[in-house]
Amino acid sequence: MLVSAKEMLIKAKEGKYAVGQFNINNLEWTKSILQTAQELNSPVILGVSEGAGKYMCGYKTVVGMVNGMLEEMGITVPVALHLDHGSYEHAFKVIEAGFSSVMFDGSHYDINENIEKTKEIIKIAHEKGLSVEAEVGSIGGEEDGVIGGGEVADVNECKMIADLGVDMLAAGIGNIHGKYPANWQGLRFDVLEKISEATNPMPLVLHGGTGIPADMIKKAISLGVSKINVNTECQLSFADATRKYIEAGKDLEGKGFDPRKLLAPGAEAIKATVKEKMELFGSVNKA
Numbered sequence: 001m002l003v004s005a006k007e008m009l010i011k012a013k014e015g016k017y018a019v020g021q022f023n024i025n026n027l028e029w030t031k032s033i034l035q036t037a038q039e040l041n042s043p044v045i046l047g048v049s050e051g052a053g054k055y056m057c058g059y060k061t062v063v064g065m066v067n068g069m070l071e072e073m074g075i076t077v078p079v080a081l082h083l084d085h086g087s088y089e090h091a092f093k094v095i096e097a098g099f100s101s102v103m104f105d106g107s108h109y110d111i112n113e114n115i116e117k118t119k120e121i122i123k124i125a126h127e128k129g130l131s132v133e134a135e136v137g138s139i140g141g142e143e144d145g146v147i148g149g150g151e152v153a154d155v156n157e158c159k160m161i162a163d164l165g166v167d168m169l170a171a172g173i174g175n176i177h178g179k180y181p182a183n184w185q186g187l188r189f190d191v192l193e194k195i196s197e198a199t200n201p202m203p204l205v206l207h208g209g210t211g212i213p214a215d216m217i218k219k220a221i222s223l224g225v226s227k228i229n230v231n232t233e234c235q236l237s238f239a240d241a242t243r244k245y246i247e248a249g250k251d252l253e254g255k256g257f258d259p260r261k262l263l264a265p266g267a268e269a270i271k272a273t274v275k276e277k278m279e280l281f282g283s284v285n286k287a
């Protein structure tokens with residue numbers, strides 16, 4: 001059964017580790033992430049962007065697929081199904097469809113509108129048992145056509161949003177989605193430390209987990225980050241493994257064109273990436 005992300009993140013914050021949010025794109029992604037979480041006895045959050053939700057034929061299809069897998073695969077570790085960077089309208093759609101967690105990204109509104117809309121979503125989501133993530137200071141880079149400027153969040157605004165009663169808070173600290181440019185200055189730990197002090201014990205969320213060096217991830221966790229989002233890195237490892245399979249001509253050998261064979265190396269590659277992240281984040285055996 002799906003669970004809200006609230007409890008797993010409170011535990012993570014207390015235990016000084018982070019739970020990974022791995023974005024899903026299709027059945028193979030979802031299966032690989034769930035298998036790895038179960039094998040490693042780790043809690044996990046499945047992230048669904050609006051674009052990925054549309055690609056997978058809508059939120060009800062996603063809920064049906066994930067619930068089916070939890071049962072048929074015998075998954076016993078805590079799993080949350082979470083809307084990633086949700087708009088106001090889509091936040092309500094996933095609440096209806098049966099998600100167990102929702103992010104409302106109001107970072108592009110002015111702070112008063114962000115507060116008002118976040119409050120409304122908290123009320124409805126909490127009534128139905130879903131956890132809520134809010135965002136202050138947009139995350140840079142591009143995700144599903146939404147380009148954020150990579151702002152560094154304002155500490156007072158973080159405190160205002162945290163005090164509304166959200167369950168987790170994403171704050172921009174120089175992190176961006178996708179690959180980091182060669183001249184990236186790194187995470188703003190000075191800002192993270194202030195946000196963490198102002199909002200404690202709020203679990204903080206680090207978006208753009210792809211390509212952040214291990215030492216920075218560890219430092220961010222020590223400063224209160226309890227949820228780390230990873231998307232691009234699984235996409236890159238899937239694409240790389242699939243490319244190797246095709247370039248080696250494996251699809252032309254025997255029944256190598258069968259999608260169950262063709263997509264298998266990519267699915268294994270996602271598992272390896274998720275395993276590496278769960279070990280780095282410290283969530284192994286924390287289910």
Ligand code: 13P
Pocket residue numbers: 023047084085176177178179206207208209210229230231232233
């Ligand atoms: P990456 O694609 O950079 O890993 O970011 C994922 C993310 O933050 C999803 O919200």
